[in-house]
Amino acid sequence: MKNRLYFNLDSKEEKEKAFQAIKAEQNSIGYYSLPQQDISPILEYCDSIPKEIETIAVIGIGGSSLGAKAVYEFIKPVKELTRKLYFFESTDPINITDLLSQFDIKKTHFLVISKSGNTVETFSIYKYIYALQDDASAYTFITDPDASLDKYAKEINATMLPLPNNVGGRFSVLSTVGLVPLALCGIDIQALLSGAKEIKDSFFESGYIKDILLKKAVYYAKNHNKYSINCIFTYSETLKYFSEWYVQLWGESLGKYQRHSKSNVGVTPIGLVGPKDQHSFLQLIMEGPRDKSVTFIKIENFGNNMTIPDIKLPYLEALDSLNNLSFSKLINMQCNSVIEALLEQGDIPLDTITIKGVTESDIGSLVFYYELLTSLVGELMDVNTYNQPGVEAGKIILKKKLKDR
Amino acid sequence: MKNRLYFNLDSKEEKEKAFQAIKAEQNSIGYYSLPQQDISPILEYCDSIPKEIETIAVIGIGGSSLGAKAVYEFIKPVKELTRKLYFFESTDPINITDLLSQFDIKKTHFLVISKSGNTVETFSIYKYIYALQDDASAYTFITDPDASLDKYAKEINATMLPLPNNVGGRFSVLSTVGLVPLALCGIDIQALLSGAKEIKDSFFESGYIKDILLKKAVYYAKNHNKYSINCIFTYSETLKYFSEWYVQLWGESLGKYQRHSKSNVGVTPIGLVGPKDQHSFLQLIMEGPRDKSVTFIKIENFGNNMTIPDIKLPYLEALDSLNNLSFSKLINMQCNSVIEALLEQGDIPLDTITIKGVTESDIGSLVFYYELLTSLVGELMDVNTYNQPGVEAGKIILKKKLKDR
Numbered sequence: 001m002k003n004r005l006y007f008n009l010d011s012k013e014e015k016e017k018a019f020q021a022i023k024a025e026q027n028s029i030g031y032y033s034l035p036q037q038d039i040s041p042i043l044e045y046c047d048s049i050p051k052e053i054e055t056i057a058v059i060g061i062g063g064s065s066l067g068a069k070a071v072y073e074f075i076k077p078v079k080e081l082t083r084k085l086y087f088f089e090s091t092d093p094i095n096i097t098d099l100l101s102q103f104d105i106k107k108t109h110f111l112v113i114s115k116s117g118n119t120v121e122t123f124s125i126y127k128y129i130y131a132l133q134d135d136a137s138a139y140t141f142i143t144d145p146d147a148s149l150d151k152y153a154k155e156i157n158a159t160m161l162p163l164p165n166n167v168g169g170r171f172s173v174l175s176t177v178g179l180v181p182l183a184l185c186g187i188d189i190q191a192l193l194s195g196a197k198e199i200k201d202s203f204f205e206s207g208y209i210k211d212i213l214l215k216k217a218v219y220y221a222k223n224h225n226k227y228s229i230n231c232i233f234t235y236s237e238t239l240k241y242f243s244e245w246y247v248q249l250w251g252e253s254l255g256k257y258q259r260h261s262k263s264n265v266g267v268t269p270i271g272l273v274g275p276k277d278q279h280s281f282l283q284l285i286m287e288g289p290r291d292k293s294v295t296f297i298k299i300e301n302f303g304n305n306m307t308i309p310d311i312k313l314p315y316l317e318a319l320d321s322l323n324n325l326s327f328s329k330l331i332n333m334q335c336n337s338v339i340e341a342l343l344e345q346g347d348i349p350l351d352t353i354t355i356k357g358v359t360e361s362d363i364g365s366l367v368f369y370y371e372l373l374t375s376l377v378g379e380l381m382d383v384n385t386y387n388q389p390g391v392e393a394g395k396i397i398l399k400k401k402l403k404d405r
Numbered sequence: 406m407k408n409r410l411y412f413n414l415d416s417k418e419e420k421e422k423a424f425q426a427i428k429a430e431q432n433s434i435g436y437y438s439l440p441q442q443d444i445s446p447i448l449e450y451c452d453s454i455p456k457e458i459e460t461i462a463v464i465g466i467g468g469s470s471l472g473a474k475a476v477y478e479f480i481k482p483v484k485e486l487t488r489k490l491y492f493f494e495s496t497d498p499i500n501i502t503d504l505l506s507q508f509d510i511k512k513t514h515f516l517v518i519s520k521s522g523n524t525v526e527t528f529s530i531y532k533y534i535y536a537l538q539d540d541a542s543a544y545t546f547i548t549d550p551d552a553s554l555d556k557y558a559k560e561i562n563a564t565m566l567p568l569p570n571n572v573g574g575r576f577s578v579l580s581t582v583g584l585v586p587l588a589l590c591g592i593d594i595q596a597l598l599s600g601a602k603e604i605k606d607s608f609f610e611s612g613y614i615k616d617i618l619l620k621k622a623v624y625y626a627k628n629h630n631k632y633s634i635n636c637i638f639t640y641s642e643t644l645k646y647f648s649e650w651y652v653q654l655w656g657e658s659l660g661k662y663q664r665h666s667k668s669n670v671g672v673t674p675i676g677l678v679g680p681k682d683q684h685s686f687l688q689l690i691m692e693g694p695r696d697k698s699v700t701f702i703k704i705e706n707f708g709n710n711m712t713i714p715d716i717k718l719p720y721l722e723a724l725d726s727l728n729n730l731s732f733s734k735l736i737n738m739q740c741n742s743v744i745e746a747l748l749e750q751g752d753i754p755l756d757t758i759t760i761k762g763v764t765e766s767d768i769g770s771l772v773f774y775y776e777l778l779t780s781l782v783g784e785l786m787d788v789n790t791y792n793q794p795g796v797e798a799g800k801i802i803l804k805k806k807l808k809d810r
Contacts, residue, residue, distance in 0.1 A: 061681060077499045090642050092641050093711040118724060124735060244685075255691075264693055273495075279657075285795075286660075287671070287795040289673075308533060314560045319525075328498055334799075340802050341802055394687070394739075397745050
């Protein structure tokens with residue numbers, strides 16, 4: 001991965017403070033140790049799932065689905081996978097009906113993923129599907145050990161895989177939550193972890209990424225009022241769901257009451273996909289309020305030689321300059337042109353991340369890079385990066401409504 | 406459609422001024438007259454496409470694809486359609502390869518949609534596909550009359566359907582741009598227009614929607630600095646692509662230099678889908694900066710009786726309160742719970758839009774409602790709602806890069 005910043009605000013003291021805080025966090029926050037985990041228990045579990053199972057369906061929402069979806073949708077178009085993966089993430093009955101029509105329930109293994117074990121969406125869907133398929137061997141539960149869901153799984157003799165300690169939902173993609181569905185579909189989870197480990201080592205062992213991540217985090221945190229919106233602009237359709245994962249990670253981690261001032265802070269995440277969003281959101285970045293920082297994410301090698309053929313179209317000669325150009329070159333030229341146009345504005349903080357290709361290792365790096373960046377910005381913004389107290393109020397109101405009906 | 410505002414800022418003068426401006430705009434801006442157009446030429450054209458054609462593929466980007474996609478994805482899960490619809494919107498070679506693997510090119514009719522006739526994405530993809538399928542009868546071109554693309558279409562003896570006058574891309578879903586692909590797939594485009602016409606009439610003939618739209622527009626425009634982000638939170642997966650359409654409409658129309666002050670203004674659009682985004686973005690709305698207004702969009706009747714079965718799960722008795730509840734009731738209860746939780750905060754401007762069901766008429770209403778709202782807010786924010794000068798700089802740089810390579 002390469003990362004180039006087009007802004008600068010170098011504060012040695014702030015950077016060192018943030019680095020030490022993150023170093024210390026490793027003792028209490030679980031996600032830092034995930035890249036070097038031993039995956040043999042997961043692979044062993046995967047071998048126990050019969051070959052006849054064609055489909056894996058995750059019943060889970062938010063942190064229980066977004067990470068696996070991001071990796072799966074990134075890899076799916078370029079690799080022959082062994083199984084299809086579906087996600088039940090909504091109580092929308094039209095969506096559930098639609099999903100169920102797309103696969104054979106008898107050849108499906110369901111992964112019910114819930115940290116708390118009482119997620120309304122997950123269990124309303126689970127109950128519905130359980131009424132259609134009540135064979136306990138068709139289900140695996142992923143939850144906290146000793147949670148009520150763990151007890152339930154044991155009661156019905158279904159497999160339960162534990163969540164590791166102190167790993168919150170939105171930081172859980174490299175734990176059982178993401179690794180199990182991905183491995184079941186033939187994704188190389190060891191390569192995924194290796195990509196993450198590269199970034200981890202580079203950060204903690206003073207490699208290339210340490211200084212750049214610290215610079216970026218300090219800049220974002222110092223300017224969180226001015227640049228209150230952070231856009232990632234990925235130049236590849238395959239990163240569309242990575243964007244959705246990033247939106248949860250960033251929004252839910254940083255949108256908080258500050259620990260000391262108690263004031264409402266946060267940086268609003270926006271996931272854009274190029275070149276499509278050049279025809280949608282770009283106008284607003286170019287001429288709208290100067291409240292946005294933008295990170296472009298490019299793929300160096302698409303592993304695809306598709307080329308625009310040498311066809312001249314009458315009256316459309318202006319487009320002949322496209323002939324014999326490969327699409328992968330074109331899309332990166334489009335990205336570079338937009339970057340140059342924005343740099344000319346002079347007052348929009350930009351940076352570019354370039355990943356090498358479309359492989360598990362590349363997406364693993366990107367995931368861990370964003371997790372580290374989030375932890376750093378959270379620390380510097382003086383928020384608790386790892387909780388989400390703001391979503392409780394709605395849950396309590398719903399619980400009351402359900403009781404009173 | 407019902408629309409309820411939970412904020413108030415009533416300025417008779419501002420409202421009247423905006424209303425008169427929009428009334429006057431009807432002479433110069435084309436989209437206002439689309440709801441009452443005669444669709445018989447479109448239906449006649451559709452009859453000319455052979456029954457053996459199973460797939461329609463749109464080659465178009467931004468305003469040439471987002472509207473049809475929004476309507477198609479809304480209706481598809483609830484109606485048996487006659488053909489499948491695909492969209493080529495990216496120069497990502499992996500995406501093009503992936504799309505081409507999903508249908509039989511010999512049984513496909515391609516709609517090449519470009520207002521200008523020189524969109525880089527559209528023509529690089531068109532050239533690639535034309536090399537695979539060079540039968541001119543497999544293509545229909547939708548463009549401005551007398552544009553170079555019109556001349557090209559005539560040259561190769563392909564059908565060309567004109568764009569109506571003065572209808573910009575992002576306001577074109579109810580013109581040939583959206584209606585042709587939708588009608589070819591069996592979507593009831595007359596119902597779509599009727600839904601739009603209901604809102605149009607209610608607005609211009611002083612019905613229910615007039616006062617509420619004016620109030621909302623005045624509030625958003627007056628507070629565009631304070632509430633610089635507008636979220637729509639749709640409680641249905643079927644509105645996911647409507648959100649993407651809204652993001653383009655809102656972002657590209659309002660993100661501009663002001664006409665008089667020349668300063669950078671805009672309101673950043675964010676499309677959220679519930680209940681999924683309760684587990685992602687909601688935390689940021691609840692505890693983050695007070696820079697967001699939120700519109701909830703609900704569906705009254707999902708036309709689906711799916712019910713959570715009466716299953717008691719050992720150790721998970723807390724979830725028994727879900728039993729015998731229909732999913733459509735549950736999802737609306739979830740929405741109402743979040744609304745109540747946000748209202749308790751007291752400082753987040755909210756409103757709710759409720760559409761009756763999942764029909765063409767409902768989405769037609771929603772489309773026209775948002776088009777009117779955008780025009781009103783643009784007028785009040787003193788921007789030119791209908792241009793997009795900010796995207797030109799990147800295009801010029803790309804053109805130079807293409808020439809120089």
